[in-house]
Amino acid sequence: MDQPKGRELQKSDASTRNHAKLKKPNVGIITHATLEKAGKNALDNLVTLIRPLTNRLFVITGDWYTNPTPGVKIIRIKAKRRSSFTGRVLQQGVTHIRQLRALLNLRRELDILVFNFGTPFPVPLIFAQALGMRCFIILATQGSRVWAQALKASGAPQQFGEFTRFRIQEACERVSYYFSDQLIAHSSRVVEQMKLQRYVDKIAIYPQYVANYDLFDAKISVEDRQDLIGYVGRLSEEKGILNLIKAIPQVLSVRPELRFAIVGEGHLRARIQELVDHNRLTEHVELVGWVRHNELPVWLNEFKLLVIPSYTEAGPNIMLESMACGTPVLAAQVGGVPDVIEDGKTGFLLENNSPACIARSIIHAASYPDLTTIARNAHLYVRQEFTYAKMSEAWSEILLYEQPG
Numbered sequence: 001m002d003q004p005k006g007r008e009l010q011k012s013d014a015s016t017r018n019h020a021k022l023k024k025p026n027v028g029i030i031t032h033a034t035l036e037k038a039g040k041n042a043l044d045n046l047v048t049l050i051r052p053l054t055n056r057l058f059v060i061t062g063d064w065y066t067n068p069t070p071g072v073k074i075i076r077i078k079a080k081r082r083s084s085f086t087g088r089v090l091q092q093g094v095t096h097i098r099q100l101r102a103l104l105n106l107r108r109e110l111d112i113l114v115f116n117f118g119t120p121f122p123v124p125l126i127f128a129q130a131l132g133m134r135c136f137i138i139l140a141t142q143g144s145r146v147w148a149q150a151l152k153a154s155g156a157p158q159q160f161g162e163f164t165r166f167r168i169q170e171a172c173e174r175v176s177y178y179f180s181d182q183l184i185a186h187s188s189r190v191v192e193q194m195k196l197q198r199y200v201d202k203i204a205i206y207p208q209y210v211a212n213y214d215l216f217d218a219k220i221s222v223e224d225r226q227d228l229i230g231y232v233g234r235l236s237e238e239k240g241i242l243n244l245i246k247a248i249p250q251v252l253s254v255r256p257e258l259r260f261a262i263v264g265e266g267h268l269r270a271r272i273q274e275l276v277d278h279n280r281l282t283e284h285v286e287l288v289g290w291v292r293h294n295e296l297p298v299w300l301n302e303f304k305l306l307v308i309p310s311y312t313e314a315g316p317n318i319m320l321e322s323m324a325c326g327t328p329v330l331a332a333q334v335g336g337v338p339d340v341i342e343d344g345k346t347g348f349l350l351e352n353n354s355p356a357c358i359a360r361s362i363i364h365a366a367s368y369p370d371l372t373t374i375a376r377n378a379h380l381y382v383r384q385e386f387t388y389a390k391m392s393e394a395w396s397e398i399l400l401y402e403q404p405g
Contacts, residue, residue, distance in 0.1 A: 025111035028058040033079035033095045107131040122175040136182040187336030206394035210386045211320040218326030219301045222375040227258045230303035232318045235266030240309030240353045245275045250359035263288045300325040309353040323378035346378045
């Protein structure tokens with residue numbers, strides 16, 4: 001089946017434009033106020049990519065975020081993560097009021113507002129448009145419907161409030177897609193998976209993610225590494241981490257020498273610890289916790305394989321960082337992952353992210369006879385295809401516009 005293409009961004013188009021006649025806009029990036037620490041690197045990457053293309057850049061986000069980049073003004077929205085359904089609804093309402101106040105104060109400053117890390121509720125988007133701003137949405141996930149599927153598949157006690165919240169969010173997402181000026185997807189596969197073909201005329205396809213190759217590089221050959229399987233990411237349902245933990249006993253029944261390192265933090269940590277203890281996996285599984293971004297290359301150079309068993313991804317940055325470190329990746333076929341990983345050539349793809357499939361695939365990948373070639377192919381591919389220069393060209397097509405006259 002041919003996939004919807006959207007408005008593909010071509011390097012040749014960007015290179016032939018007369019940039020002297022292009023105007024740099026004032027741009028705002030707005031995120032969830034309760035964005036977790038794991039999102040800082042992706043937000044920093046976005047700031048780095050688009051700051052040179054803007055006159056001024058504003059970042060409206062949680063009160064935890066810092067970025068010293070010159071020309072970037074951070075507007076912090078104070079918010080606390082709530083556990084109850086009622087608490088989350090009230091917090092969302094308060095956060096919206098604070099976001100609307102921030103947008104009102106910026107009404108003479110912003111030309112473009114970019115919604116990142118999830119689709120916004122329609123109110124801030126429509127309000128921004130009423131103030132004369134063009135509103136773009138980065139499709140960073142496959143939406144609330146997939147998050148609800150992940151929560152259901154996790155086997156957690158039924159949480160009526162959570163499922164209700166996801167249904168409300170899904171409806172609001174559809175309204176936001178309709179009113180947005182542009183939808184920005186990392187892959188045409190995301191358009192198909194989210195069933196957004198009706199909006200094809202306002203969809204731009206471009207890869208956002210890029211790795212810092214000065215930091216992320218292959219230091220240890222994969223054949224010289226110990227039998228350590230890694231996971232790096234949030235400990236939450238949509239990341240498929242519970243399925244990975246449930247797969248480990250099956251893996252060890254065939255490859256008892258393998259060990260696992262779980263890097264990251266999240267609300268599922270206690271439950272994961274229970275599963276590890278219950279299945280007597282403490283000698284094989286280490287819950288590492290949070291690791292600073294500049295320390296990740298050390299871990300990635302220890303892994304023989306990185307597993308990404310997610311239900312939803314746009315194009316995980318950890319995939320590129322792992323490949324840049326010469327670490328083969330085994331990933332679910334979600335979002336733009338299959339655009340980067342060619343099974344058996346630049347990595348390995350999961351048929352699905354069930355525990356049984358994850359177990360079979362880990363055994364297969366860890367025993368692959370030519371893992372060194374996979375690692376080398378992956379390393380070369382990301383360094384050639386995912387660079388700041390190429391990403392910046394794509395963003396110039398989105399943000400820059402012709403000056404009158």
